[in-house]
Amino acid sequence: MTAPARTRTSDDLIRAEGPVLAHNYHPLPVVVARAEGTWVEDVEGRRYLDMLAGYSALNFGHRHPALIEAAHRQLDLLTLTSRAFHNDRLAEFAERLAELTGLDMVLPMNTGAEAVESGIKVARKWAYDVKGVPAGQATIVVAAENFHGRTTTIVSFSTDETAREGFGPFTPGFRIVPYNDLDALEAAVDETTAAVLIEPIQGEAGVIIPDSGYLAGVRELTRRKGCLFIADEIQSGLGRTGRTLAVEHEDVVPDVLLLGKALGGGIVPVSAVVARREVLGVLHPGEHGSTFGGNPLAAAVGTAVVELLETGEFQRRATELGVILRDGLTELVGRGVLGFRSRGLWAGVDVDPAIGTGREVSERLMREGVLVKDTHGSTIRLAPPLTITAEELRSALGALEKVLA
Template sequence: MLRTPGAVRDAERWTAHNYHPLPVVISSAEGAWLTDVDGRRYLDCLAGYSALNFGHRHPKLIAAAHAQLDRLTLTSRAFIHDQFADFCRELAELCGKDLVLPMNTGAEAVETGVKVARKWGYQVKGVAPGQANIVVAEGNFHGRTTTIVSFSTDEDARADFGPYTPGFTVVPYGDLDALAAAIDENTVAVLIEPIQGEQGVVVPPAGYLPGVRRVCTDNNVLFIADEIQSGLGRTGATFACDHEGVTPDMYLLGKALGGGIVPVSAVAADANVLGVLKPGQHGSTFGGNPLACAVATEVVRLLTTGEFQRRSAELGARLHAGLQALVGRGLVAVRGRGLWAGLDIDPALMTGREACERLAERGVLVKDTHGSTIRLAPPLVITEEEIDHAVAQLAAVLAG
């Protein structure tokens, strides 16, 4: 008797409906492959929204976790533990920044970035108390806390969660003139995703990111890059900003930083920015805990070799070539960079959800977003043959 239907029913019975998962119940995984409770294998082409950049149970990351589990898992920030300084130093060096502030989830990193930018604005820039504003982009996805959904343009994420936090100005993504026009004497930061993931892997026009950097510099405004999904090798470079030679004032990192084992996020910036925080003004019980630091340090070391960035660039080119061949054969458009793609399916054929369900039936797992759009973000350990297999299964689904 199959176990999946009963497990799905139990999840529906006891879980609030904050997600709409596919009816697949995973029990084990290795590399780019998942196995469900009935023993069926699936090729993972989502990688936990980039949280699993290094695949499931990467041997070096598992070894780091096991070693730390035998020694120390949690202290609190009331003390310093022996994994803390190495993690902060090595991540700061990877980012080219002075300081790192570890947190847990991506949303916490964004909240931290917002708080630091406001405090910097008051203490360094000289903005009048309570007047700081931050410019953000339409179509953004930075998390789901009350403050973050206050500047979301996705009504599913925002509706009925007011009253909303003030202090944000929304402009069209990719429109440099609109961004420049929105900045005034009270603007402390521009917060954007270098590539908008949840919106459908939307890459901005060439020159946009350097333009944002220039506008921020000219107006004494912090450029905050949310690289929680796009960073740490996903796009074929360490950071998506690297593709245009841009260095933000602040990186917001998460997802892949935890190696698919523990939630880890971080804010990286220079001392003249992160240095505005003083003891007692911000914190997190689990932020920078020993287990998280041990795993995340190994993640940083994997990235310093450049292997995963090269894999993403080379395999990403193969993925995009295969996908582009399907434009006009069921796909309307393909976007993305590296091993990251947003696909617009002809809505006359099917919805994005229907495409994901049909791909799951063929043993390939992806996820939809916004109607007829689906996203592919396979682990960076995927092989050429596995990429070709995924594209072939998509072609079969589109052909009906």
């Protein structure tokens, strides 16, 4: 008989996962049982500062009171109708999200990958119905080293062989160009191009920030060439970089915006395609859908997330605390850090491989009570909740300094 979870140790629970869970993740050996704000606690009661924030899904920290209240309130009323019927929470969510982003219409979905898949479908439909691309010939231009999700279509245009190997045959219709290269992008766009799909900052690749002017250049090129600019802000959006959207650093408004992660407040999966009316207007009943997309619980939590962002508080915090993060990492360059890239409360840190891999550094930080996640090679990512205090942030930087020494 299986023992109740509360009587099992972290080691017991980690061992128990092996035979019954697919091995598609390689987590750090910590078993989180409780969390609040910027802190998590394991089964034995050890506390850790969360410097990953669920890859930005927890921008507002664990169990933010306003978001928990919104969820509790909605749980007592209505959780799901499917889109076979209207619900009383969806209109406000869509209205406020459209206003926050400066766009017109919202297509609610659940996961980030669903938002990307939906954005691809919308772009192709727009290409055929509006641009006049011959049926079956629409192309989408993407950037190398991208990360947009793990569905079969999305991995079809990934350059990460770990994500691709063994999952073919792949979906055609994509052209891959180097990131941050406007000349290559110009050469790839032609009369069949429905859209250019890029991350304003490449997260999984190591928080890769393009040169100043790149995003504005993408916007100008797509407008001139008559195709859509789709910005995947699933990780970079909703306050993470010090602006509501990362594209705002160059005063750019894309045609289509993909959102997720933080939109669900760390409570439920919520994603959305937000776009100009003439783009999302190509969808008609029966052409696309999702049983859970736009459910009342998700809409209630999503509306509460938008309310938090409407104040500007979290964008300001990311900007101000981002200075502490940048300055602290600058002091570590040459002392175990080879270099880093940061914007707001988001950084990719390249550790000297002589000190260890990203995984090894992450494990050492875990033992110091700080949780981060490695990416390629010896790079680690730092993306704490936007609710973190200056003292907590300096403490995490101090722990990094210690493990690098």
